[in-house]
Amino acid sequence: MGNPGAFRCSVTLQALIVFSLIAVFAADHVQGGDDGCPPFSCGHLQDISSPFRRRGDPLECGVGAYELGCTSSKATIHINTGTYYVTAINYTNSYFRVMDTNFDTNSSCPLPLWNRLPYAGSILDSHGFWDLSIRSGYTACFANCSRAVTNNGAYKPVDCLSADNSHVYVWVYDCSVQELEPYCGYLAMIPxxxxxxxxxxxxxxxxxxxxxxxxxxxxxxxxxxxxxYRKPSLSKVTNICLNNSTSYFKELISHASFVNWIRAFFWSDIYFYRCLDGYFISYHTTRPVVAQLIAVPKFLFVLCRFLLAPLAVWIFLVYKYLKTRITIDAVEKFLRIQQMIGPTRYAYTDIVALTSHFRDKLGQGGYGSVYKGVLLPGGAHFAVKMLEGNSSCNGDDFISEVSTLGRIHHVNVVRLVGFCSEELRRALVYEYMPHGSLDKYIFSAEKSFSWDKLNEIALGIARGINYLHQGCDMQILHFDIKPHNILLDSNFVPKVADFGLAKLYPRGDSFVPLSAMRGTIGYIAPEMISRSFGVISSKSDVYSFGMLLLEMAGGRRNADPNAATSSQGYYPSWVYDQLTLQGEAGEISPVIADMHELEKKLCVIGLWCIQMRSRDRPTMSEVMEMLEAGADGLQMPSRPFFCDEGHIHVEDSYHFTSELTTVSEEFTVVLEEDEE
Incomplete structure (x- = not known):
C-alpha cells in the first residue's frame, strides 16, 4: 500500500511523535500541574490571575493579548490601535471594564480621538481557543455639521464645541454613514x-x-x-489533541475508500501536530523543547511529500510582488493607503465636470491655479487647486498636503474634501471659502473689521495652529503661517490652509531635521536660518503667527519701504518703541494714547511671539490664553532681535551682532536662490 519510501517516512514520523508524547507527559509531571504563576497586583487592581499577565512575567504565565502595563495607580492594556485603562475585572462573569486613556475626563468639553479603532474581530480561533472580544452595548457618535440639525431628535447638540457655522452633535447607537445628515461630517466615535x-x-x-x-x-x-476555555495544562491539551487525532483516524478508516485509508495513515499524525501547535500560537507563548521535537517529524513529512509545489508557488508570488513593487511609484503607493483612510479620490474627468471645464478661476499662484467648483445635485461649492507639473516636484508637496489634511478635523483648519492624481495631473479639492484670504482685508485702505472681530479672528487662527501642534497623534508643523494662507468662510471664521510645506513629527519631539528649513521671507523664524537661535520646533510656527498678528494689528505689512519716516519702515520695531515710551520719565506716546486697548494687546502678544530665541516665545496654548484674557495683565517682552543694537545689553552686544550678520548673509543667499 503506497511506495516503500513513503511508508518508511510515515514509520519514522510516528516513532518520533510517540517519543514526543512521552516527553510531554514527563515535563508536565515534573511541573506537578502548577503553572507557577501566582496572583499579582497592578495599579489599584488586586489578585489578578490568568489570562492576564504583567510585562516581564514568564512566557507560560497568562496570554499575550491580556498583558497589562502597571503603574502605581493605573493598569493599562492594548486593544488594536488604542491603549485603555483597566478599571475593574470580573472573573465571575468573565469580563473586565476599560476606558480610553486619550479621553480627557477632566476636560469640560471632551471629544474622543477621531481615528481610534477599538473593535476586535474574532472570538474563537480554529482550535477552539479564545481571543479578545469587545462587548460594548452602545456607541457614541460625534459629527460636525455646517448648519443646525432641526429634524432629527437623536442628534444631541454639543454647544461647547460648536461655532457660528460649525455645529457639533452626538448621538447613540448606529454610527454608519447612512445615519449622517447630508451636511454633516464624521468626527469621532467611542463605545x-x-x-x-x-x-x-x-x-x-x-x-x-x-x-x-x-x-x-x-x-x-x-x-x-x-x-x-482558559489556558489548560500541557498534558490536558495533549490529551485533547490525541483524542481528536484518534477520532479523525477512525472516521477515515471506517470508509472503504482507498484514498481515505491513505489519508488515515499519512495525515492523522499531522492532524495531531497542527492541533498541538495551535495551542502555542493561540496563547502567544514560545514553544518548549517538546514542541521542537514535534516539529522534527513535521519537517520530515513536508520534505518527503510537499517540497516542490510550495516552492513553485512561493517563487511565483515573490516574482509577482517584485514586479508590482517596481511598477508602482511613490505617489501611487501612498494614495492606495490614503484612499482607505482619507479624503475621496476623484478621476480627472470628475474634476473637469466639477469645475465646468475650469470656467470660474479664483486665483493664481506659484503652485498652479484655483478654480471654483459645484457638485451637483446638492449644489455644494468647492475650491479646486490644480497643481502644475513643475510645482509638485516629485510629489512630496502633494503627499504632504493630502496626508496632513486627510487626518485633520477642526473648525479652524480648512477641510480637504478630495484629491485627484492621474500621471502628472494632480488636484486638491477643498471646502469653499467665499470670503477668500485674510490679507485682502487687513491690508485694505478701509478698516474691514472691528477690534473685537479682529481679536476673534486671531483667536480662531491660534486655535487652529494649536490643534495642529497638540490635537493629533503626531504634531503637525505648518512652516508657512501668513495672511495669504488664512481663509475666511461665509461667517468670517478663519481657517488655516495650504499645507504644502507642513511636516509630521512625534508629539513632544523638540528637534526637527534641518531639511525642513523653508517658508516665506518675512515670516520665517530665526532658527530656520541659523541654529544658533534654537532648534526648529512648534515655536517656529509661533514666530510666524506673531508676525501675522502684528500685521493684523497695524493694518499694514511689517516691512514697508514707502513708510512716511524711516523709523516706521519696520512696524514691529516702531510699535515696540512706542509701547515702551510710556514708562520713560512719565512721558506717554501720543500714538499709544490713541491706540485701542485690543490693538495694544495684539501688538504685545505679537512681540512676545517674535522673540529672537525660540525658548523665549510662548506656546500656542499660552498665546490662546493671552488672547482670551484682557490687556491689563500683559507685560512687555524683551526687545526682539530685529531692533537696533543700541538697545541691546552691553554684555551681549558682540554676540548678537555676529549672529545678526550671519542671518543677514544667509537671508541674502535664500533670496538669490528664489530669484533663480
Whole structure:
C-alpha cells in the first residue's frame, strides 16, 4: 500500500511523535500541574490571575493579548490601535471594564480621538481557543455639521464645541454613514456601557451631551475566556489533541475508500501536530523543547511529500510582488493607503465636470491655479487647486498636503474634501471659502473689521495652529503661517490652509531635521536660518503667527519701504518703541494714547511671539490664553532681535551682532536662490 519510501517516512514520523508524547507527559509531571504563576497586583487592581499577565512575567504565565502595563495607580492594556485603562475585572462573569486613556475626563468639553479603532474581530480561533472580544452595548457618535440639525431628535447638540457655522452633535447607537445628515461630517466615535443593561436604555432616554459624557467616562466591557476555555495544562491539551487525532483516524478508516485509508495513515499524525501547535500560537507563548521535537517529524513529512509545489508557488508570488513593487511609484503607493483612510479620490474627468471645464478661476499662484467648483445635485461649492507639473516636484508637496489634511478635523483648519492624481495631473479639492484670504482685508485702505472681530479672528487662527501642534497623534508643523494662507468662510471664521510645506513629527519631539528649513521671507523664524537661535520646533510656527498678528494689528505689512519716516519702515520695531515710551520719565506716546486697548494687546502678544530665541516665545496654548484674557495683565517682552543694537545689553552686544550678520548673509543667499 503506497511506495516503500513513503511508508518508511510515515514509520519514522510516528516513532518520533510517540517519543514526543512521552516527553510531554514527563515535563508536565515534573511541573506537578502548577503553572507557577501566582496572583499579582497592578495599579489599584488586586489578585489578578490568568489570562492576564504583567510585562516581564514568564512566557507560560497568562496570554499575550491580556498583558497589562502597571503603574502605581493605573493598569493599562492594548486593544488594536488604542491603549485603555483597566478599571475593574470580573472573573465571575468573565469580563473586565476599560476606558480610553486619550479621553480627557477632566476636560469640560471632551471629544474622543477621531481615528481610534477599538473593535476586535474574532472570538474563537480554529482550535477552539479564545481571543479578545469587545462587548460594548452602545456607541457614541460625534459629527460636525455646517448648519443646525432641526429634524432629527437623536442628534444631541454639543454647544461647547460648536461655532457660528460649525455645529457639533452626538448621538447613540448606529454610527454608519447612512445615519449622517447630508451636511454633516464624521468626527469621532467611542463605545460605552455593558452588552446587556436595561438601566442604560432608561438613562439614555432624553439624555443630553453631559449625560452621555458621564456614561462614557465609566468605560465599556471586554469579555475574556470562560473558565473551561482558559489556558489548560500541557498534558490536558495533549490529551485533547490525541483524542481528536484518534477520532479523525477512525472516521477515515471506517470508509472503504482507498484514498481515505491513505489519508488515515499519512495525515492523522499531522492532524495531531497542527492541533498541538495551535495551542502555542493561540496563547502567544514560545514553544518548549517538546514542541521542537514535534516539529522534527513535521519537517520530515513536508520534505518527503510537499517540497516542490510550495516552492513553485512561493517563487511565483515573490516574482509577482517584485514586479508590482517596481511598477508602482511613490505617489501611487501612498494614495492606495490614503484612499482607505482619507479624503475621496476623484478621476480627472470628475474634476473637469466639477469645475465646468475650469470656467470660474479664483486665483493664481506659484503652485498652479484655483478654480471654483459645484457638485451637483446638492449644489455644494468647492475650491479646486490644480497643481502644475513643475510645482509638485516629485510629489512630496502633494503627499504632504493630502496626508496632513486627510487626518485633520477642526473648525479652524480648512477641510480637504478630495484629491485627484492621474500621471502628472494632480488636484486638491477643498471646502469653499467665499470670503477668500485674510490679507485682502487687513491690508485694505478701509478698516474691514472691528477690534473685537479682529481679536476673534486671531483667536480662531491660534486655535487652529494649536490643534495642529497638540490635537493629533503626531504634531503637525505648518512652516508657512501668513495672511495669504488664512481663509475666511461665509461667517468670517478663519481657517488655516495650504499645507504644502507642513511636516509630521512625534508629539513632544523638540528637534526637527534641518531639511525642513523653508517658508516665506518675512515670516520665517530665526532658527530656520541659523541654529544658533534654537532648534526648529512648534515655536517656529509661533514666530510666524506673531508676525501675522502684528500685521493684523497695524493694518499694514511689517516691512514697508514707502513708510512716511524711516523709523516706521519696520512696524514691529516702531510699535515696540512706542509701547515702551510710556514708562520713560512719565512721558506717554501720543500714538499709544490713541491706540485701542485690543490693538495694544495684539501688538504685545505679537512681540512676545517674535522673540529672537525660540525658548523665549510662548506656546500656542499660552498665546490662546493671552488672547482670551484682557490687556491689563500683559507685560512687555524683551526687545526682539530685529531692533537696533543700541538697545541691546552691553554684555551681549558682540554676540548678537555676529549672529545678526550671519542671518543677514544667509537671508541674502535664500533670496538669490528664489530669484533663480
Amino acid at each position: 460605552f456601557g455593558d452588552e446587556y443593561s436595561s438601566n442604560m436604555q432608561l438613562q439614555l432616554q432624553g439624555a443630553s451631551y453631559a449625560d452621555i459624557i458621564q456614561l462614557i467616562t465609566k468605560g465599556f466591557t471586554v469579555h475574556f475566556p470562560e473558565e473551561e
